[in-house]
Amino acid sequence: MKNLRKVLLASMAMAIGGQATAALNVFTCEPEWAALAQELGGDKVSVFSATTAQQDPHRVEARPSLIARIRSADLLICSGSQLEVGWLPLLFTQGGNGRIQPGAPGYIEASQYVLRLEVPKVVDRSLGDIHPGGNPHVHLDPRNIEKVGQVVTARLSEIDARNAGAYRARAEDFNKRWEAAMQKWRAEAQPLKGMPVVVYHKDLSYFINWAAMREAASLEPKPGIPPTPAHLAELVEQMKRSPAKAIVYSPYQNPGAAQFLSQRTSIPVVPLPFTVGGTPKAKDLFGLFDDTIERLVAVTK
Amino acid sequence: MHRILLCVVACATAMPVAQAQESLPQMREELKNLQQKVDELEGRVKDAESTATQAASQASARPQTESALNPGISVILNGVYANLSRDPATYRINGFIPTMGDVAPPTRGFSLGESELAFTANVDHLLRGTLVGAISPDNDTIGVEEGYIQTIALSRGFTIKAGRFFSAVGYQNQIHAHAWDFTDAPLAMRAFLGGQLGEDGVQLRWLAPTALYWDMGTELGRGRAFPASLTPSGKNGAGSLNFFTHVGGDIGQSLAWQTGLSHLRTNPRDRTFDDPSAGITDSFSGTSRLWVASGILKWAPNGNATDNNFKLQGEYFHRNEEGTLVFDSPGSAIANGFASRQSGWYAQGVYQFMPQWRAGYRYDRLDSGTVGIDTAGAASFPILAGYQPKKHSVMVDWSPSEFSRLRLQVARDYSRMGEADNQLFLQYIVSLGAHGAHTF
Numbered sequence: 196m197k198n199l200r201k202v203l204l205a206s207m208a209m210a211i212g213g214q215a216t217a218a219l220n221v222f223t224c225e226p227e228w229a230a231l232a233q234e235l236g237g238d239k240v241s242v243f244s245a246t247t248a249q250q251d252p253h254r255v256e257a258r259p260s261l262i263a264r265i266r267s268a269d270l271l272i273c274s275g276s277q278l279e280v281g282w283l284p285l286l287f288t289q290g291g292n293g294r295i296q297p298g299a300p301g302y303i304e305a306s307q308y309v310l311r312l313e314v315p316k317v318v319d320r321s322l323g324d325i326h327p328g329g330n331p332h333v334h335l336d337p338r339n340i341e342k343v344g345q346v347v348t349a350r351l352s353e354i355d356a357r358n359a360g361a362y363r364a365r366a367e368d369f370n371k372r373w374e375a376a377m378q379k380w381r382a383e384a385q386p387l388k389g390m391p392v393v394v395y396h397k398d399l400s401y402f403i404n405w406a407a408m409r410e411a412a413s414l415e416p417k418p419g420i421p422p423t424p425a426h427l428a429e430l431v432e433q434m435k436r437s438p439a440k441a442i443v444y445s446p447y448q449n450p451g452a453a454q455f456l457s458q459r460t461s462i463p464v465v466p467l468p469f470t471v472g473g474t475p476k477a478k479d480l481f482g483l484f485d486d487t488i489e490r491l492v493a494v495t496k
Numbered sequence: 497m498h499r500i501l502l503c504v505v506a507c508a509t510a511m512p513v514a515q516a517q518e519s520l521p522q523m524r525e526e527l528k529n530l531q532q533k534v535d536e537l538e539g540r541v542k543d544a545e546s547t548a549t550q551a552a553s554q555a556s557a558r559p560q561t562e563s564a565l566n567p568g569i570s571v572i573l574n575g576v577y578a579n580l581s582r583d584p585a586t587y588r589i590n591g592f593i594p595t596m597g598d599v600a601p602p603t604r605g606f607s608l609g610e611s612e613l614a615f616t617a618n619v620d621h622l623l624r625g626t627l628v629g630a631i632s633p634d635n636d637t638i639g640v641e642e643g644y645i646q647t648i649a650l651s652r653g654f655t656i657k658a659g660r661f662f663s664a665v666g667y668q669n670q671i672h673a674h675a676w677d678f679t680d681a682p683l684a685m686r687a688f689l690g691g692q693l694g695e696d697g698v699q700l701r702w703l704a705p706t707a708l709y710w711d712m713g714t715e716l717g718r719g720r721a722f723p724a725s726l727t728p729s730g731k732n733g734a735g736s737l738n739f740f741t742h743v744g745g746d747i748g749q750s751l752a753w754q755t756g757l758s759h760l761r762t763n764p765r766d767r768t769f770d771d772p773s774a775g776i777t778d779s780f781s782g783t784s785r786l787w788v789a790s791g792i793l794k795w796a797p798n799g800n801a802t803d804n805n806f807k808l809q810g811e812y813f814h815r816n817e818e819g820t821l822v823f824d825s826p827g828s829a830i831a832n833g834f835a836s837r838q839s840g841w842y843a844q845g846v847y848q849f850m851p852q853w854r855a856g857y858r859y860d861r862l863d864s865g866t867v868g869i870d871t872a873g874a875a876s877f878p879i880l881a882g883y884q885p886k887k888h889s890v891m892v893d894w895s896p897s898e899f900s901r902l903r904l905q906v907a908r909d910y911s912r913m914g915e916a917d918n919q920l921f922l923q924y925i926v927s928l929g930a931h932g933a934h935t936f
Binding site for chain 1: 519602618621624646647648649650651653655701703704705706707708709710742743744747749752753754782794798799800801802803851852896897898899928931933934935936
């Protein structure tokens with residue numbers, strides 16, 4: 196028992212000592228928010244992402260490693276709108292960290308600061324795994340990155356007031372670069388206007404909306420239900436009547452269904468990065484949009 | 497906005513004649529520029545319009561009534577068809593003191609399992625409350641399976657839970673039955689925890705500030721169920737004491753693991769049990785000490801469990817009991833000195849071989865170990881005769897969505913000495929309402 200107490204005290208001392216010197220711990224649910232926090236926080240923050248581009252943010256588990264990370268987080272950034280509903284609530288109760296609970300300054304639910312698309316009029320599980328708050332994959336509209344970025348800067352300055360000046364300077368710099376990039380992307384994405392695409396899941400809706408593309412169909416018969424042979428057969432027929440320009444999917448989705456449809460309709464398959472780290476070129480947020488637009492424009496030529 | 501558009505278009509069409517004489521490529525260039533401007537303006541109008549309509553719809557989407565603060569409510573429904581070669585009414589685990597808990601297989605034929613009703617919400621900025629009611633279909637009673645409050649904002653990694661909750665003894669004990677990978681509990685949980693141990697008490701847990709997951713905690717309980725006394729002890733203070741610790745983490749992207757150790761101490765007084773093989777009621781008083789070691793390893797390629805994943809889980813139980821065993825306590829009541837050292841374990845693997853489909857195997861093994869009884873001798877307690885119960889279970893399940901599961905399980909159960917019970921279960925489990933979140 197004496198030894199136990201020693202270990203306990205030592206660990207607590209470590210915790211207290213550690214917090215005084217270390218950078219602000221930012222816990223993000225998705226890699227795009229990790230990239231944004233890194234852009235805006237620079238060397239003042241230490242960023243951790245709970246998921247990678249290869250993982251479906253709706254279907255990860257409340258692993259011990261995530262609980263350990265959320266325990267010492269000072270700021271949490273997640274897409275929200277029930278995207279992480281299967282695991283984040285457990286991290287909140289298991290982590291016992293008051294700084295990042297909903298309502299605290301350290302809690303940012305990104306989708307609450309942008310206009311959400313596809314807010315369902317009728318909510319019923321027979322329609323698949325729909326999110327009553329609307330489509331949660333808000334990061335693929337570059338305007339949303341800017342909006343969430345403003346919130347992140349404000350919270351960083353609030354939590355870590357000593358470095359508020361540095362955060363403001365970084366935000367100004369980032370906004371300048373982002374505005375310029377958006378102008379460039381707008382011009383580059385001109386050929387995508389009205390382009391019909393087949394998606395796997397409704398996770399690209401914000402990009403499709405931004406680029407004024409058209410979602411012709413989705414490989415999932417209903418959100419969250421994997422593609423079925425019957426539904427794919429229907430899609431083959433539909434594509435014969437009015438073919439789409441591309442079949443797109445994200446790194447965490449099985450390419451099988453997309454390839455099946457492509458073989459029968461000779462519509463090209465375009466794997467998209469979806470988020471930071473999804474393709475070798477999507478190293479940061481700028482690369483994410485550069486690569487997404489480049490890959491899609493390539494099939495319009 | 498429309499006026500600007502009209503103006504732009506009008507200007508573009510009503511070009512002065514002088515300009516028309518200029519070279520064609522230059523005109524084309526200008527037209528292209530104008531077209532771009534029109535497109536841009538169109539885009540802005542569209543943005544503004546969609547923004548306005550969406551803002552309106554999202555503002556009205558939020559419920560303004562008091563029901564806006566209703567807790568998350570979910571309902572679990574489950575039903576079983578059981579085909580058993582032995583009558584479940586005669587179920588016993590030879591070599592072990594009967595727990596008088598809910599350990600027998602479900603009745604033969606069709607039966608409705610326990611329906612669960614769960615409410616959960618944050619109470620305020622400090623507390624979260626959870627109530628899980630279990631509605632038993634046979635005797636029309638509603639039991640409180642769990643009902644507790646829990647702190648959410650204590651600093652330095654501390655969490656306190658108070659009320660009725662599944663004890664953090666071992667791994668699977670804390671998980672609700674609908675989230676288990678097999679239809680029934682492992683033999684070890686039945687023999688050492690009476691099925692599943694829910695305790696009334698307080699739990700204090702501390703999570704270390706390390707990147708490697710490490711927690712430890714303790715539970716003080718009343719001792720409301722096996723291995724404590726079944727009847728209220730009537731004493732102040734704690735009737736059961738549990739210590740636990742877990743360590744866990746990731747190995748690369750694809751592997752996640754957790755191990756745990758717990759120690760449950762109770763001092764049962766007159767813990768009665770029916771000895772089905774002797775047809776009488778006996779009782780035990782003394783000390784009961786249980787150690788449980790558990791390990792879980794989960795694999796998914798790149799941590800993406802959607803298509804394929806594998807879960808390996810095992811627990812080892814060891815219990816020492818010492819005290820007096822009273823033979824035929826309501827009748828002749830002969831007290832005997834008693835000491836036992838018993839153990840058991842199980843290991844199971846579940847593999848998702850394609851989306852929505854999983855298959856799994858579990859092996860159960862118990863060892864009645866050493867049992868010492870003075871005076872009257874072991875002959876008076878035929879249920880405690882030395883035996884090593886074992887069981888093989890194989891299951892396949894299909895989950896069409898996150899909210900439903902159909903399962904087929906076949907098992908050969910050697911809980912009864914010298915009698916194999918061939919079991920077949922067909923089960924459905926569905927959840928309605930709030931999206932559930934499951935522990936690792």
